[in-house]
Amino acid sequence: MASTGIPKTQTVALVRDLGGTVEFKTDYPVPMPGTNEVLAKVLYTGVCQSDLHTKAGTAAGPDGTPITKIKLPHVGGHEGIGEIVALGPDITHSHGLKVGGLVGIRFSSRICRRCEFCLAGTEQYCIKSTNHLHHEDGSFQQYIALDADYLTVLPNDVDPKVMGPVLCAGLTAYKAVLNTNIRPGNWLVVVGAGGGLGHLAVQYAKAQGALVIGVDTGPGKRDFVLGIGAQEFIDFATEDPIQKVHAITGLGAHAAVVTAGNAKAFAHACEMLRVGGTLSCVGIPPGNPCLETPICTIVIKGLRITGNLVGSLKECMEAVDLVRRGVVKPVIKVRPFKDLPQVYEEMEKGDIAGRIVLQVAE
Ligand SMILES: [Zn+2]
Ligand SMILES: [Zn+2]
Structure with a gap:
């Protein structure tokens, strides 16, 4: 693993208990990319309404009751754009993944590839899937380990500032229109x-x-x-x-x-x-x-x-491409990572037009 310049610890926006506040922790460990993983440095991240719901403990499951199985402490964020900074030990040339490549951090984090939903191209419903909202730390941190096989590989000519919100809000909107x-x-x-x-x-x-x-x-x-x-x-x-x-x-x-x-x-x-x-x-x-x-x-x-629940990776890439080509223009406002608590407050009041993007990397 090429790991020059990667620190051992990082700053994350942490929620210790559901319903509690979000606090910044500066000595959270930087994950090591394991088998079939890459390590990405988070550049920007959008803030989604479901991050707010999860933090507040009000995220609902399919039967309408609150989801209680949430990894704690919780690090939210599932509209992130990162840059690959290290490859896991088994990632070879044949994966086509390179240090410096742009990747997305989406809601779905890992899938089984074998269940009925994975086979049908609706893998966001995979029965064994995990996500960056309830099971794994998301993009409200400086470094993140991502599954190399289910990686959202972005073209390198996109604007990383605007692309985060496309990965959840954009994909959901695109799929809702397709439906x-x-x-x-x-x-x-x-x-x-x-x-x-x-x-x-x-x-x-x-x-x-x-x-x-x-x-x-x-x-x-x-x-x-x-x-x-x-x-x-x-x-x-x-x-x-x-x-x-x-x-x-x-x-x-x-x-x-x-x-x-x-x-x-x-x-x-x-x-x-x-x-x-x-x-x-x-x-x-x-x-x-x-x-x-x-x-x-x-x-x-x-x-x-x-x-619908977000969309598939294929549909995500279609949504990304329409933004890349300038057909769809996300209206965003970039703010520093430290503004996350205020952004949550503003979202609760509902007075945000467009989407807030936090700049995570300095
Ligand atoms: Zn979302
Ligand atoms: Zn599956």
């Missing part, structure tokens, strides 16, 4: 269009040829959402979004991507849809509420309802 089966010229509503996930959903929908209606609130969000290419903006605080969507589209929207964390927004989105429309669920409202749409509405209107 709607939208076609060029179709109307797609993004509820929460001015947020970190929403502003990427607007742009990925546009990249698929959709006509986009952004729903959010305030003049700042209006300018922002129209500025990234939405055809229409509806302010839910001053207008009736359901009525307005029908006025714009005639029969209703073909699809709605809901990134809001409010259960009512999902039921309202169903009312915005035309016959045969698709509701693509992204946000996870707190408190485990159910979708309030009457079953008869779903049946008679022939609605489709889809959900």
Whole structure:
């Protein structure tokens, strides 16, 4: 292993107990890259809503109850961009991995490659998978060991500052749009269009040829959402979004991507849809509420309802490529790593447009 200049200890943002505060620890060990691993130096990392949920102890599993099996102390971060600084002892030339190469630190960390979901290209659901949110330390640290076989290898000509949020928010938004089966010229509503996930959903929908209606609130969000290419903006605080969507589209929207964390927004989105429309669920409202749409509405209107958890590595690379080519432009604000506690506070208040990226490497 080539390890010149790699320190033995590092600074990490640590959460000792769920529901507790995040503190910076400066003498946390730098991991050694083991068999089939590489060591990456973290350059930048996005901050995702699910980092906040995990820290707070409010992250929900598929049955809606809080996930309790979380590695403690917890080091969050799953929208990281790193640079390979060392290769594990068995990594040879044939792996095609080089010191200096850019890599992504995503939600999924390791997969089995053999289960039904891995074989189907939906490996984010792998029954033996681990992730950088509940099982392994994530990108809120200076150095990270990553699985060489499931490595997110990035092209070296991408801007590492903007790419972090693409790996979770971007991928989730891209997959949510793909799940709607939208076609060029179709109307797609993004509820929460001015947020970190929403502003990427607007742009990925546009990249698929959709006509986009952004729903959010305030003049700042209006300018922002129209500025990234939405055809229409509806302010839910001053207008009736359901009525307005029908006025714009005639029969209703073909699809709605809901990134809001409010259960009512999902039921309202169903009312915005035309016959045969698709509701693509992204946000996870707190408190485990159910979708309030009457079953008869779903049946008679022939609605489709889809959900998804991030996406596959292949879909991630597609989402990355659209950003690399300038088709989708993540709106980010770079702040120092030490700002993480304040960023969490601002996220709790919900007053962040676009996405925050922390600069981890000095
Ligand atoms: Zn995330
Ligand atoms: Zn698997």
